[in-house]
Amino acid sequence: MIIEPRTRGFICTTAHPVGCAENVKNQIAYIKSKGTVVGPKKVLVIGASTGFGLASRITSAFGSNAATIGVFFEKPPAVGKTASSGWYNTAAFETEAHKKNLYAKSINGDAFSNEIKQETIALIKQDLGQIDLVIYSLASPVRTHPENGVRYKSTLKPIGDSYTNKTVDFHTGEVKEITIEPGTEEDIENTVTVMGGDDWQLWINALMKADLLSENFKTLAYSYIGPKLTEAVYRKGTIGRAKDDLEKMAFTITDALKDINGKAYVSVNKALVTQSSSAIPVIPLYISLLYKVMKAEGLQEGCIEQIHRLFNERLYLDGIPTDKEGRIRIDDWEMKASVQEQVAELWQQATTETLPEIGDLEGYTTEFFNLFGFKVDTVDYTKEANEMTAIPSIA
Template identity: 55%
Template structure:
């Protein structure tokens, strides 16, 4: 079948297997072109199929030669419906890893559940023995608690008072004003339950109790802080409340792992186009302006460049020392004063008529469609392709 992008709001309902495979290959080739990472041997990535999670798996495997287990919740193709992009990404990753003689396994299911945690532990015991790096990179709108059975739903809202600012329809290029009403106390509670640190700690607790965490094991989860313009909807909003909880848990886990020489971190990453960020009011316009400024200054990094820098310069530094701060800031180039001053200057002037001049709207759109395997270089999108792609080592 010929697969074309079909969008509904901030999501794309189709994905292209060849395009996803090409982009995984490009990330792999980037990592292989860099200096080798003196890093982990066996890595578990929870939330491994897209974005920073996928890039972490690629950096570990092709940068450090690590064996990997990826846990994710993606769907295979069915009838005329394509698989999700994460499914195709994972299939392509495993094929490339296998060609290099690396072990890689994929567990598809609800990472919040005890059943998937137990399945992962059994696989580690059987195939790898132990894990020395756990990457926690889940971005989910809902979570069912494995003990209480309560299902939580996250929201993207300010706290205490309504927030009004510019926003962008990146499909049409229209800039408008949006007002987001504040969250209720229960919405804040549920967002923390989904996006905070409780499940991360459950993973580490169960891995440690099962004896499959190696001595000196590291764990890292991902976060975002962003500029003042987005603070009401992000850092000071419901998501920010959840990320504060993530940082709290990082300190708890660090104390917990310290007895065996381990450590826990939260990495604050740069703003990038993801399906999640596309859904947050104000953020797509900010990212479009940010991209323009950072590209003009030669500072722009994509997902794999960020993760390679995280692994090589922070988690596994050449001098062998560990980060002293539990909060790793690889958003440092984004938050440079000269970058932010120029972004805010453009922000004040941005209107529908000048959005293409003052921002990188085309770059944003391209990155969005590339999330789903479209607009990849060298891919013939008029060719007939089979949407049914197997993940070689799905468990």
């Protein structure tokens, strides 16, 4: 079928299997160009199909020849209807991994559930024995808690007072003011339940109980801090409370891993165009200006460049550098004073009329559509594509 992008708000409801495959191949090519590096050998990636999770899986497999198991919740294809982009990403990843005789299997289902945890445990026992790295990279807006069956929904709200600032509709380029009402205590609690550290801890506890974690095991979750410009809606908002909880959980998990000399870390990454970040008011405008500055400074990174630098220059050093809160900081280029000063100055100038000149809205929009396999330079979208592309390891 001929597949075209169809958008609804900050999501694209279609995905292109060939475009997604090209994106994955490009990331693999980048990692291969860097040569084999010291890294993990048996890896579980929870949230493995897009963004930082996918980049972590690619970096592990093609950077250090690791066996990988990916867990995610993606929509499979149906005749005449495309799968979600993460499905096609995974199909491409597994295909390329198997060409290199790399072990790669995937589990599609609700990672918050006990059932998927147990299915994953059984697969690790059967095929890998033990694992030496778990990446936790879930970004779901909802969670059904496995213990009480309650469905919780996260929110993107400030705390205390309403918040008014600029944002951009990246489909139209219109810069306008937006006001977001503050979250309630229930909003905060729900967001922490969905996006905090509880499920990360449940995964590690279950894997540890099953004796599946090797000596010197590591686990890593991803976070974001960002500048003062975005803190009201992000770091000091409901989602920030969830990130605080996630970061504190690293210490709790590390304590539980003492007997195997294991460690849990949180990596603070840079702002990137992802399905999650596109949903956060103010962030698309900030990223558009940030990209303009970072590209001019020669500092721009995508997911794959970020994760390669994280693995190669942080996570697998003899002494892992952290900030005073114990976090790995791979957002260092974004947070350089010279970069943030320029972004703050451009923010004051940003209007519908000036943004095409002072920002990189075109780059933002292209990256957004790239997430779903569209606007990839090497793909001919006038040709028919097979929407029924399968993931090799999933029947």
